[in-house]
Amino acid sequence: MTDTDHYEASVREKRAETVAEFHEDRSSPLSRLQHALHVTPALVPLIVLLASIVIFGLLLGSRFFSPFALTLILQQVQIVGIVAAAQSLVILTAGIDLSVGAIMVLSSVVMGQFTFRYGIPAPIAVLCGLTVGTACGFVNGWLVSVMRLPPFIVTLGSWQIFLATNYLYSANETIRAQEIEAAAPILQIFGAKFQIGGAVFTVGVVFMIALILVLGWVLRHTAWGRHVYAVGDDAEAAQLSGVNVKRTLVSVYMLSGLICAFAGWALIGRIGSVSPTSGYDANIESITAVVIGGISLFGGRGSIMGSLFGALIVGVFSLGLRLLGADAQWTYFFIGVLIIAAVAVDQWIRKVSA
């Protein structure tokens, strides 16, 4: 090297830099809070959930703050909670699944019609329903990952297709609760109730909580779970790091479809009958729960526990406001506020101090 190249000599001699040092300077309580939220994104919805329970508890007393009422909320959100778990997986990959409600209803109709129209034993019909849900998820996943179509458009289309298939196949027929109870009680198993003290639980509620816990563990402690986050964070970077992005995406949509089919099974338990017109708004409700739960719509951030909290917050608001005698529109009003607040918090968390 020639003499003119020693322009960096001063830097080289003065080795005061600590470039690769990993120190954490927490300057203010606010940045500390930001850091905590960054590490534990489900913290905000948990705080909101607890605060809203306390507030409604103070306003309504034992009418609200009783084991019965609180577990009633769990029963009311079980379907949305299960679907929100499926939605969370998809949204973590920076996708969105508008067809979750349609997959759920289609699966429940398949379970019911297979049993009653063709006389297939109910457990096998249930398996068929679960398979149909998984297959629907596969179609979405294949279109998103292999055909590289935007998830919003794919599921906007498949939502219509699955829902139309559901109406055409079921011929708009409802299978009545009494018939199911007599001939195929296994279809209603998610509705089975048991009591602990004043608290009333259903199999569906237990399933929802177990599902969230299992998925939370899988996302955190398996390579597949880490890949889901990596794909949502930056699909190209994940690909270059050696993640099979296509396979991860297809598996996520398939699992989402399977979970929706379970939600369809739980739906039969919840409403008793098999109705092709039920649960039509599960897609919007699940997205609401996920967003309020602090999972970023841009992918790669958030925890699945958050979406359970999100679903519960919606449940607490709707029951609390109803018991207060408020117009049902107030529920939507506050949910709307919460959605916007949740997204604002997400944007703030993303601005991590370097």
Next chain:
Amino acid sequence: MSIEQKREPILKGRNLVKRYGKVVALDHCDFDLYPGEILAVIGDNGAGKSTLIKALSGAVTPDDGEVSLEGRQVHFHSPNDARHAGIETVYQQLAMSPALSIADNMFMGRELRKPGFRGKWLRQLDRPAMEQFARQKLNDLGLMTIQNINQAVETLSGGQRQGVAVARAAAFGSKVIILDEPTAALGVKESRRVLELILDVKSRGIPIILISHNMPHVFEVADRIHVHRLGKRLCVIDPKNHSMSDAVAYMTGAKEPEDEFEAA
């Protein structure tokens, strides 16, 4: 150079061709990397450097020509193939997931699982082992005083991220490490640190391919310089015998290389 040419190249490309529609990105290009050296690849924008590097790292499959590693012909269809063969690439965009931790990023795509039932059937990751390994590798490269290996990568500075990316490559790249513009986005001090890292990796005996636009950096660390022009290797020069302006002149076509340095 005569000494080097007696040795067998560890990574060799012959007659590589890659076309994108009507654009010929690689035009019967040759390439040689010898054991233990730092080979810089320089060239003007659009000269086909990136395509050459992608062909060697498996990100693109050449239309024609062959690549051999340690004398054996290899066919890479994805970066994973090259990685399994022992070629690690640090991409310019670093290929990291910002929201995930340092340890997660280092093991992305090749996670360790716990032994026994929990690893085999529950497929649980062996986090303690991964964290310890990541810490060890960062310490090896002098990226000291890491307090929190579970820190999200996005909370690191540019130099720290580059350090983690190089450490990842050095940890797993058993045969060749490719660095694409490792100092492009860094400040002076951080660049200096990364150059030291590069020399450190070289001292472990792993050959490095360094793609860079920064002539002072190239001339400082490279043993040989591959000048790429119009989709092929124009010449290979020794930084000790050439000036930076020579190199720039060759790569822009302002000056023709003398025959004695022509290696193609």
